[in-house]
Every structure is written in C-alpha cells, then in structure tokens.
Amino acid sequence: MVIAKACPFSGSSPGVDPYVAVYLEVLRCSGYSERSLRKKLRVFVGFVEWMGRRKGSVTDMSPPQVSAFLRRRGVRGSKDRTARERVALYGLLRHVGGASRVVPEVLQNPKDARLASLEASYTDYLRNGRGLAERSIEVYLPYVRSFLGAWLARAAMNPGGVLDAPFVRSFLLGRIRGRSVEWAKLQATSLRSVLRFLFLRGEAALDLSLAVPTVRRWSLSPVPAFLSPEEVERVLAAPDRTSSRGRRDYAILLLLARLGLRAGEVVALELGDIYWRTGEILVRGKGGALDRLPLLSDVGEAMALYLEKDRSRSSSRRVFLRMLAPHVGFSGSSAVGHVVRLALCRSGQRSPSSRGAAHLFRHSLATRMIRQGATLAQISEVLRHRCPGTTQTYAKVDFETLRDVARDWPGTGKGSGR
Numbered sequence: 001m002v003i004a005k006a007c008p009f010s011g012s013s014p015g016v017d018p019y020v021a022v023y024l025e026v027l028r029c030s031g032y033s034e035r036s037l038r039k040k041l042r043v044f045v046g047f048v049e050w051m052g053r054r055k056g057s058v059t060d061m062s063p064p065q066v067s068a069f070l071r072r073r074g075v076r077g078s079k080d081r082t083a084r085e086r087v088a089l090y091g092l093l094r095h096v097g098g099a100s101r102v103v104p105e106v107l108q109n110p111k112d113a114r115l116a117s118l119e120a121s122y123t124d125y126l127r128n129g130r131g132l133a134e135r136s137i138e139v140y141l142p143y144v145r146s147f148l149g150a151w152l153a154r155a156a157m158n159p160g161g162v163l164d165a166p167f168v169r170s171f172l173l174g175r176i177r178g179r180s181v182e183w184a185k186l187q188a189t190s191l192r193s194v195l196r197f198l199f200l201r202g203e204a205a206l207d208l209s210l211a212v213p214t215v216r217r218w219s220l221s222p223v224p225a226f227l228s229p230e231e232v233e234r235v236l237a238a239p240d241r242t243s244s245r246g247r248r249d250y251a252i253l254l255l256l257a258r259l260g261l262r263a264g265e266v267v268a269l270e271l272g273d274i275y276w277r278t279g280e281i282l283v284r285g286k287g288g289a290l291d292r293l294p295l296l297s298d299v300g301e302a303m304a305l306y307l308e309k310d311r312s313r314s315s316s317r318r319v320f321l322r323m324l325a326p327h328v329g330f331s332g333s334s335a336v337g338h339v340v341r342l343a344l345c346r347s348g349q350r351s352p353s354s355r356g357a358a359h360l361f362r363h364s365l366a367t368r369m370i371r372q373g374a375t376l377a378q379i380s381e382v383l384r385h386r387c388p389g390t391t392q393t394y395a396k397v398d399f400e401t402l403r404d405v406a407r408d409w410p411g412t413g414k415g416s417g418r
Contacts, residue, residue: 019058020044023095030326031312040088047089061093118148118203125197133286135264135332143190147171163204165211168195172212184215226363231349232257238346244310245323249339251302252320256340256361258296260383262286263333263340263358270317274303283384291384333358 024037024044032040050069051057066089070082122144126132132140150171151163172191176184192209199207227235236253240246255261255269265283273282279295295303303319314321318329330336340357344350351357366379 017044017048017058019096020048020092023092026095027091027326030328031314032325036325039084043085043088044092047092058092058096061089061096063090063093066090066093115145115148115152119145121201122148122194122197125200126193130193131288133264138332139186140190140193143187144194146175147191147194163198163208165208168208168211169213176215181215188212188215225360226367227349227360228364229368231347232361232364234347235340235343235349238343247302247306247310248320248323249343251299251306252336252339253343253361254299254302256336256358257365258299259283259293260362260365262362263336266320266336266358267318267330267333269319271307271319272317274319276300276304285384289384 020041024041027037027040028034047061047066047069048058050072051061051065056065066086069089070086119141123137123141126137126140127134151167154167168191172188176187179187192212195204195209195212196207198204199209236250236257239249239253241250252266255266256263259281261283262285265285268284269281273284274295275281275292276295279300280292281295283291283293285291307319311319312321312323312327314327316328321327321329322335337357340360341351344357344360351360362383366383369379369382370376
C-alpha cells in the first residue's frame with residue numbers, strides 16, 4: 001500500500017498502534033474529515049489500552065472482544081455512541097485481519113459454523129454456477145439464511161430427521177401469511193433455489209424444489225404506476241441545483257426519466273462509459289448485457305456539470321459517488337431509490353408501494369411513448385426488454401384507445417369504459 005502523505009497519527013504517539021495509524025491514513029485517503037478521524041482515533045486508543053490490560057494487541061482482536069469492549073462501562077453510553085464505536089471497531093477489524101475474520105459471534109458454535117459454510121457455498125453457487133448478479137444474491141440471502149437456520153435447528157433437536165417436503169411447505173406457509181404477493185413470490189423463488197443447491201450438494205436425497213407451492217398471480221394483472229409528463233417535470237425540478245448534492249441528484253433523475261435506466265444501471269455507470277464525442281453512453285444492463293444509448297443534450301449537460309464541479313476526487317471509476325466519506329460509488333440500487341423518493345416527496349408526489357421508486361420513471365416514459373403513438377416493439381427497444389411479453393403491460397395504460405374497443409355493458413347500451 002502506498003501512503004500519499006505523512007500520517008499525523010504516527011505510531012510513536014502515546015497509545016497509537018501502528019495498525020491504527022495506517023488504517024487512519026486509509027480512511028483519510030477515502031475522504032473522511034479530520035474531525036471524523038479524531039473521533040475514531042479516540043475509540044481506537046481506548047480499545048488498544050483495553051486490550052493491553054488483557055495482555056492482547058490489535059492483531060488479536062475478534063468480534064467477541066469488540067462486543068466485550070462495547071459493554072465495558074458500568075453505565076453504558078447512548079445507543080448512538082455505541083453504534084458509532086461498533087462501526088469504527090469493525091472497520092479496524094476488517095483492516096487488520098481481512099474480511100474473512102469478521103464473522104458474527106453466533107458462528108462460534110458448530111451449528112452456526114455449518115450455517116456459515118453452507119451460506120458461503122450457496123453464495124459461490126449463485127455467483128459462479130448460476131451467474132447471478134451481486135444484487136440478486138443480496139436479495140436471496142436473507143430468505144435463504146432464515147430457511148437454513150430453521151432446518152439446522154430442527155436437525156439439532158431431531159438428529160434422525162431429514163429434510164422433507166412437509167417441512168419445506170410448512171416453513172413457506174408459515175412465513176407468507178398476511179404478506180404481499182411480491183414478498184411471497186420472492187420467498188418461494190429463493191426457497192426453490194436453495195433446495196436445488198442442497199440436492200446438488202448431496203445434503204438432500206430428493207430435489208425438494210418441486211415441493212414448494214406456487215404463489216398464484218395473474219399474468220399482466222396490475223396496471224403499472226406512472227407519472228404524467230407534468231408530474232415528471234415537477235419531480236425533476238425538486239433537487240436544489242445550487243448545491244452539489246442537488247446537481248448530482250438532478251443528473252441521476254434525468255437518466256431515469258429521459259432514458260428509462262434502471263436504478264442498478266445508474267449505479268454501475270462508469271466514467272469510461274460516457275462517449276462525449278459521439279454523444280452516447282454504455283449501459284450495463286441485466287444479465288451482463290451492454291447497450292449504447294444516445295446521450296440527450298439535457299442529460300449530458302447535467303452530467304458534465306456534476307463531473308466538473310461536484311464529483312469528489314476518488315479512485316473509484318463510478319460516475320456517481322457518495323457525498324459523505326468514503327467517496328466511493330453507491331453500494332446498491334437503494335441509494336438511487338432514496339434520491340427518487342426524496343424528489344417525489346419534495347414535489348408532492350407519492351412513492352409507489354409495489355416496485356422500486358426509480359422504476360416509476362421507466363413506467364412513465366413507456367406510458368408517454370405509447371400515448372404518443374409508439375408501438376410496443378419500439379418501447380421494448382428503448383427500455384431494452386429481452387422478453388416482448390414484458391412490454392405488453394403498457395398496452396393497458398392507453399385508456400382512451402381502450403375505451404374505443406370496450407364492448408357495451410349488457411342491458412345499458414353503454415361502453416364499460418364510461
């Protein structure tokens with residue numbers, strides 16, 4: 001590792017471990033302010049002294065020791081203070097021992113060690129065997145972790161028991177009662193996935209993915225939520241473009257509204273994906289697909305202004321960075337969703353409850369196109385749908401045309417569209 005400048009927290013200072021000094025310099029290079037660094041330094045010095053009284057050092061730190069340190073006071077500090085100390089110390093733990101050493105305390109017993117092993121193998125199966133995107137893996141894991149934990153707990157109470165269809169069905173039905181259809185479908189999909197993995201791994205004698213009940217939902221039943229062109233413009237006007245954050249958020253909103261990008265595609269956009277001379281951008285879509293889209297003038301102007309005036313210096317190649325340290329790319333699609341929800345709130349619009357907020361602009365673009373006479377094939381090309389059937393749902397939003405084809409209601413002689 002190359003240190004850009006001399007570290008003021010030198011190892012010769014009282015109570016400062018060399019590992020701590022290097023880690024603080026890493027944080028400084030990531031954009032943390034001196035005030036934040038000094039707060040973290042106080043936590044680290046206290047932890048080093050606490051470890052020293054127990055004949056240990058920073059290199060010996062582990063999650064149980066971090067927890068014990070946080071409980072060290074007779075009268076505990078505030079929840080916010082404890083949370084800040086925990087975040088700081090786990091960051092130091094990752095730096096000192098590598099990410100593989102940061103494991104929950106519960107993994108100290110054999111049952112949970114097996115859970116961690118199965119989860120790691122399943123993650124590798126999804127990533128390398130199935131080719132899933134990291135975001136999809138992140139979505140699946142909480143549901144899978146819950147199932148694996150329940151299965152291992154059952155096996156611990158009944159060592160002779162096997163993984164069977166009744167257990168699978170009761171697990172699913174017990175968790176979808178009272179929940180939305182979308183949640184139930186995701187639970188069932190993740191359950192089928194992990195059951196196929198367990199069968200291939202030899203943990204189950206049968207492929208029990210076939211035992212997972214189907215969650216019924218009529219194809220193309222919902223009408224997609226959308227904004228009118230006037231509402232879209234009000235949302236675009238919501239960010240304060242006199243501030244750095246506002247200019248960044250405005251550029252993000254334009255990419256969503258004008259080009260119909262998905263939230264994950266905005267997150268993945270890199271500096272090298274913008275072709276200023278030809279007026280194009282490279283979009284990294286679903287399934288590793290790469291598409292070139294025209295860089296519209298207002299979108300290009302907003303992005304150029306953000307890059308010139310507001311983007312922090314960073315080693316990250318992502319176009320859009322966090323405003324607070326560390327100045328790195330967004331961790332996921334939820335960050336873009338937060339930008340959209342904030343703009344919707346400021347403009348007086350309600351966020352959709354069924355799908356991610358960023359998708360609202362995608363629906364709005366498709367709705368405007370179809371009302372202006374675009375064909376479904378043209379909309380499919382703009383939105384980069386791989387399956388033509390995905391675009392068919394937008395046929396339902398052209399209400400005026402649908403009134404013309406609505407048949408008379410029996411006994412009234414008037415169209416049902418009335």
